[in-house]
Amino acid sequence: MKLMDYLMEEWVIPDLQGTDKPSILKELASVLVKPCQVASSEELVQVLLEREKLGSTGIGEGVAIPHGRLKKLKNFFIAFGRSLRGVDFDSIDRKPSQLFFLVMAPENLAVDNLKLLGRIITLLKEPTFKKRLMEVLSQKELFRIIAEEDERY
DSSP, X not given: OOGGGTEEEEEEESSOOXXXXXXXXXXXXXXXXXXXXXXXXXXXXXXXXXXXXXXXXXXXXXXXXXXXXXXXXXXXXXXXXXXXXXXXXXXXXXOOEEEEEEEEEETTOHHHHHHHHHHHHHHHTOHHHHHHHHHOOSHHHHHHHHHHHHHHO
16 A cells, blocks of 8 residues: 555645644645545544544654544545644654644545555654655655655555
């Protein structure tokens, strides 16, 4: 399962402006409104916040992988965002999150959803990948780095 099958360059946000969990989720969700065929980002944010009630998706070491499932989806959609200053995302290590992979998944593909989340975690275990994501400036460069790393594994 490759991230690049579900991530588009225009869904990459190089400088998230949100200062808390809801605003970060809204900003990330905003790029997936059309692809997910929902009326507004609030619809996606509601699903994501419901998932957050089960436990934070801030996995630590500056990374969060908010995710949710929608009945109407036939495919996965991934948005990526970076917060240069970091945001309190209730991470398990209590440190701010800077790198966000938001995953919207079809409700009936739970196994594939876990595989995709696992793939993101595997890629992010590579310290040089995270470092490179923090160093570049543009949407295009971020997308290229994610594509390169996705191809390597």
